[in-house]
Amino acid sequence: MSKAVPVPPATKWLEPQVLTGAQASAHAMRQAGVEVFPVYPITPQTPIIETFSGFVADGKTDAVLLQVESEHSAMSAAVASALGGARTMTATASQGLAFMVEVIHQAAGMRAPIVMVVGNRALAAPISIHCDYSDSMLARDSGVVQIYSEDAQEAYNLTVMAPRIAEHPDVLLPVMVCMDGFTITHSAEVVSLLPDADVADFVGPYELANAMLTAGQATTRGVFTMPDHFFTLHNRMTAATETAATVYDEVARDFERRFGSYLGPVEAYRMEDAERAIVMMGAASGTVKEVIDEMRDAGERVGLVVVRLFRPFPRAALIQAIGQTPHVAVLDRASSPGTYPPLFVDAFATLLGAGDIRCYLYGIGGYDLKPQTVRSVYEELKGPRHEYIRYLGPSEED
Amino acid sequence: MANETVKRPVFRPGGVVLPTDAPSPRTGSWRSVEKPAADIALCVNCLLCWAHCPDSAVVQSEGVFKGFDFDYCKGCGVCAEVCPTDALRMVPEEMDLMPGGFLPGTGGAHVE
Amino acid sequence: MASLKTLARNEEEQPRFRSGHSMCAGCGMGAAARTVLNSIPGPVVVVGTSGCFEVTATRFPFTAWGVPWIHVAFENAAALASGLEASYLALKHRGRIPDEPVTFVVFAGDGGTYDIGLQSLSGALERGHHFLYVCLDNEAYMNTGVQRSGATPFAANTQTSPVGSRGRGKQEQRKDITGIVVAHRVPYVGQCSTSHLHDLSSKVERAVAVDGPSFLNVLTSCPTGWGHTTGDSVRVARLAVETRFWPLYEVVEGHWRLTHEPAHPAPLQEWLELQKRFSHLHGSRNVDLVKEFQRQIDEEWQELKRRTAADAAWFAERAGVTA
Numbered sequence: 001m002s003k004a005v006p007v008p009p010a011t012k013w014l015e016p017q018v019l020t021g022a023q024a025s026a027h028a029m030r031q032a033g034v035e036v037f038p039v040y041p042i043t044p045q046t047p048i049i050e051t052f053s054g055f056v057a058d059g060k061t062d063a064v065l066l067q068v069e070s071e072h073s074a075m076s077a078a079v080a081s082a083l084g085g086a087r088t089m090t091a092t093a094s095q096g097l098a099f100m101v102e103v104i105h106q107a108a109g110m111r112a113p114i115v116m117v118v119g120n121r122a123l124a125a126p127i128s129i130h131c132d133y134s135d136s137m138l139a140r141d142s143g144v145v146q147i148y149s150e151d152a153q154e155a156y157n158l159t160v161m162a163p164r165i166a167e168h169p170d171v172l173l174p175v176m177v178c179m180d181g182f183t184i185t186h187s188a189e190v191v192s193l194l195p196d197a198d199v200a201d202f203v204g205p206y207e208l209a210n211a212m213l214t215a216g217q218a219t220t221r222g223v224f225t226m227p228d229h230f231f232t233l234h235n236r237m238t239a240a241t242e243t244a245a246t247v248y249d250e251v252a253r254d255f256e257r258r259f260g261s262y263l264g265p266v267e268a269y270r271m272e273d274a275e276r277a278i279v280m281m282g283a284a285s286g287t288v289k290e291v292i293d294e295m296r297d298a299g300e301r302v303g304l305v306v307v308r309l310f311r312p313f314p315r316a317a318l319i320q321a322i323g324q325t326p327h328v329a330v331l332d333r334a335s336s337p338g339t340y341p342p343l344f345v346d347a348f349a350t351l352l353g354a355g356d357i358r359c360y361l362y363g364i365g366g367y368d369l370k371p372q373t374v375r376s377v378y379e380e381l382k383g384p385r386h387e388y389i390r391y392l393g394p395s396e397e398d
Numbered sequence: 399m400a401n402e403t404v405k406r407p408v409f410r411p412g413g414v415v416l417p418t419d420a421p422s423p424r425t426g427s428w429r430s431v432e433k434p435a436a437d438i439a440l441c442v443n444c445l446l447c448w449a450h451c452p453d454s455a456v457v458q459s460e461g462v463f464k465g466f467d468f469d470y471c472k473g474c475g476v477c478a479e480v481c482p483t484d485a486l487r488m489v490p491e492e493m494d495l496m497p498g499g500f501l502p503g504t505g506g507a508h509v510e
Numbered sequence: 511m512a513s514l515k516t517l518a519r520n521e522e523e524q525p526r527f528r529s530g531h532s533m534c535a536g537c538g539m540g541a542a543a544r545t546v547l548n549s550i551p552g553p554v555v556v557v558g559t560s561g562c563f564e565v566t567a568t569r570f571p572f573t574a575w576g577v578p579w580i581h582v583a584f585e586n587a588a589a590l591a592s593g594l595e596a597s598y599l600a601l602k603h604r605g606r607i608p609d610e611p612v613t614f615v616v617f618a619g620d621g622g623t624y625d626i627g628l629q630s631l632s633g634a635l636e637r638g639h640h641f642l643y644v645c646l647d648n649e650a651y652m653n654t655g656v657q658r659s660g661a662t663p664f665a666a667n668t669q670t671s672p673v674g675s676r677g678r679g680k681q682e683q684r685k686d687i688t689g690i691v692v693a694h695r696v697p698y699v700g701q702c703s704t705s706h707l708h709d710l711s712s713k714v715e716r717a718v719a720v721d722g723p724s725f726l727n728v729l730t731s732c733p734t735g736w737g738h739t740t741g742d743s744v745r746v747a748r749l750a751v752e753t754r755f756w757p758l759y760e761v762v763e764g765h766w767r768l769t770h771e772p773a774h775p776a777p778l779q780e781w782l783e784l785q786k787r788f789s790h791l792h793g794s795r796n797v798d799l800v801k802e803f804q805r806q807i808d809e810e811w812q813e814l815k816r817r818t819a820a821d822a823a824w825f826a827e828r829a830g831v832t833a
Contacts, residue, residue: 069633077593084597222581422530452540475741
């Protein structure tokens, strides 16, 4: 069970209902006051835009829905709309995200505060419609903020939080809220929503300085630079990505104050005296938590650190959560062929390679992470360290 | 190309630029061979030169041809080619002209 | 139809595009863009594509733009315009901007229109956004050093369709972008030239008056890429029109009309001779290519004449509305 489940003051939340992650995030986008929403369908994001389109059709939102002809155009329209002066959000996955990568980098460089909801899905080839993080990893070096949800409730809470992070004057970057394709997007869970007015009050109005249509003077955006100016502007963007860590904290604490649920940059699960820990992101951490509970009942000191904020990477929070835990397994759900995968690289570098930190790849192309596999990881952590990467997938003979 | 030396530029998020941020580079420095010159007696204020100049370097005021802005004129010669009355011609760069680019002895800019 | 004096007064009041840019001397785009901008009443917001027009006008920290301008990538100007229009509607709806018209204008090159930008253009036209899309067509990827595009004329020598011991220039006929745009059933389409600025200005006025997308394809000469002298910039564009290679016409709600008919069509060779990109066609060289080029021009002209004749009655009925 994730920390997203409301605790007092629970009276603010509406009665729990059965919603998929896609539906919950569509509600969050509606409530957070999206004004322009360019959409292009791709599995497993489609229920997000379909739910939202239903809101438009029933007059529950007066957002302008822009049914563009490709994801590249969706992100392009989003950049123009956000910089024009309207709160803008979009959603995509997999090949769609890949198609818009050029514009994601441009959005970050042009400092466009866009909320992007991603239903994580593996990149082709071969074609897969199932979850891994290869798609969002395409944007990990762009400067955008990336947050990974564990379940539908987290997807909702984080999407509500996202515009405040994106639009903060010291950030002004796209914020990508990621959720496992199908596992979160399509699975129905018990989810509590907040009342419209509370979300509207939490998020506030969209106020972008020097927006194209509201600045009252001519603004030029999307300029050509020579090396010295590019370097300076790029540094300012990366500084903003770093600042997003502080802003994330502020927004998460404000969300906790108002609504009683805290979703920190990492979540330490039963780490207090853990001897063996897993570090991972996303929905499969729910499975790991269940295995931990069983193993703890049997006296095994195992724990989990869920990385929620992936960009900017939560270095201090990870170091604190790991503490003195001697044996750590990092489970990646995206590969980087020819070398170590991304979460491992960031975690290893952050922990300065101190101690026994091992690299695993799981869930590629949606391959399920089974409880017995999780147990076997914890078992292996008792023994000698393997070399390089260990793959938690089907054997060649299967 | 000789640019104005600019003070340290204003860096706004995303590199947003305002028109007042930096002076326009004086592209008149591109010229080396020839420049336009006007014989005001032949000018009928059709403003075709003004319209066709790629660099907005033909000066007019209230529909009256006033000469050239040599700070920005690149010497392309389009104005001379489009002039329907042969009032404009290209002359060597070093030739002395009256202020605004008028041929000596032809009367200078239109008087109001 | 606005006179040049009116356009001049407009520019005096608000110089929307200013001096100091680094377009080549004699570039045809400067006059075309200024004419378009000075012909539009009311506030204007401009969208650009990557290319000569973008790079030369916005080298940080300089900008030639006196109106709001945005550029993001090569292929997405029409998508940007769509997003801006949506933003405008959202802001108006919420009272964050006054309820007054704003004209969204795209300036795109031929690369960003005929080729890489075709998808986003098609999408924006199909959705019916209220914007004016102006293609500044210099007939190749000029900013990257003169490589062929779908707009490059038949037989033209470019860096990727070069003339050599085997190569004889571009072997494909120029893409009929206007036909593609007309097929989207948009209210107004025009083909224009930087040599005929009154014609261009009139078409801009008609274009921005429609309720929906409008498209203008403006031939803009390029001394660097076409290989003519800078002073010949307008003459070359004029001859392109007079040879009937680049007819001036408009399509109003799907009905075709010539806006200029050359009284005495100029010989093709007169136009080819001015341009080094056609030097392998000069004199009596590669006669078969010249013949094929002429055949294409004649065929397209005949088709244009057929359409304009068929639609003459429609315009006659509306006489007075489209003056």
